Amino acid sequence: MKIFYAVQATGNGHISRATQLYPYLQKHGEVDFFLSGNNASLDFALPLKYRSKGCSLFYSKCGGLDYWNITKNIKPYQIYSDANKLPLKNYDVIINDFDSVTALACKLQNVHSVQFGHQASFTSQNTPRPEKKSRMGEFIFKNYAPAPQNLGLHFEAYDSFIHPPIIKDEIVNATPQNLQHITVYLPSFDKECLEKAFKLIPSVVFHWFLDTVKETHTIGNITYFPVNQKEFNTSLINCEGIITGGGFETPSEALFLGKKILSIPIKKHYEQECNAAALKKMGVPVVYDVKDDFNQIIENWLNMDIIYPKVKANNIPETLEFLFDTYNVK
Incomplete structure (x- = not known):
């Protein structure tokens, strides 16, 4: 089986998750990674076959997003070109960890994919939101990296398709x-x-x-x-x-x-x-x-004397079996 795994590099968490998953994915087939974005500071010690600048985040000095810098660094033509060039039809399974380039490529090439990761959990309205919802935020959850299937990760199982976090x-x-x-x-x-x-x-x-x-x-x-x-x-x-x-x-x-x-x-x-x-x-x-x-x-x-609920670690083999079964690939 050939597996395409898209990693969004707007932070280190996506890379950390992919690194933990890699040896388990190898038991199912050959894995090629696609890295999109420029924010991560961790080394990408994985078989990186494709790369795109995609969309990256930029921060203000003290805890906020710099939307001007984010906007001016988005290159729509380059994103479209990168999406067109991805040879997704050469793969049996497309796993997308919230990457817009891969989602666009799947649409352009009429290829099936599964959105896998934390952001996928927000396709459920049961997943916690702040008291004041953001229309733009909800729009991004829905449209930034859409896929016909979603397998989410979160602190708790807020919905049937949401699994525990991947812990190193x-x-x-x-x-x-x-x-x-x-x-x-x-x-x-x-x-x-x-x-x-x-x-x-x-x-x-x-x-x-x-x-x-x-x-x-x-x-x-x-x-x-x-x-x-x-x-x-x-x-x-x-x-x-x-x-x-x-x-x-x-x-x-x-x-x-x-x-x-x-x-x-x-x-x-x-x-x-x-x-x-x-x-x-x-x-x-x-x-x-x-x-x-x-x-x-x-x-x-x-x-403060606070007792936090302990989060479970994901049973990775079980979760991947579920992913591949629902993808209709054995």
Whole structure:
């Protein structure tokens, strides 16, 4: 069997998920990967056969999206050309993790596909949304990477086709400890937006992962790390808690490990707002705007005695069997 797997690189989570799935997919056939977008900072250590600039996200300095930069970097003609060139009819199965180029290619070439991943869960209206829905956000969920079949991943099974999150083997097999540091991963925030708040709590040790850091170094109570999967896993497994955005993979892993979470969803990022709504229902504190009192918010969070529901890890062989069975390919 030949398998085409499209990975959206608007963040590191999609790449992390594809990396975990790859050895399991290989048991079903030969896998070629397509990477679309330019936001990911993780190495793509997979057999990458096709690539497109696709659509990428750009951030403002302190926790928001830069829509001007996003819009001006969209090249419709190039996207159309890239979609036309993808030889999808050479594959038995097309798996699309929320990539618009692959969705367009399937439409142009009249090829069947399955949307697989977190965003697929939002095709169900049962999946949590914020109190105020975004018409544009809902439009994107429906039209950005549509497929005739959907297999979603989320914190809980909000619908019959939604499965538990893909958790990396390193996390599943870990023995978590509390070495009393706080892991920080907030790619939409520049260093200067948060550094002052962290320094105002000298008794708390922070492990801060930043795209702009080239070498690990410590200044005061903050150790600055480059974005590195192995070091991040170690920090997360041994932390007291994590401060992160409103993404999916990192909160899923933290919940699986039983770690405290403080979520700061990216402003005007509807998917992250939806994830934050789901996390709030699970008892996770959510901060929507970082202000001068952020250090007090962190201290209050650390003093909270909250028991979070533990998230299950996906049974990957079972989920892939379900995927291939519903695709009508054995």
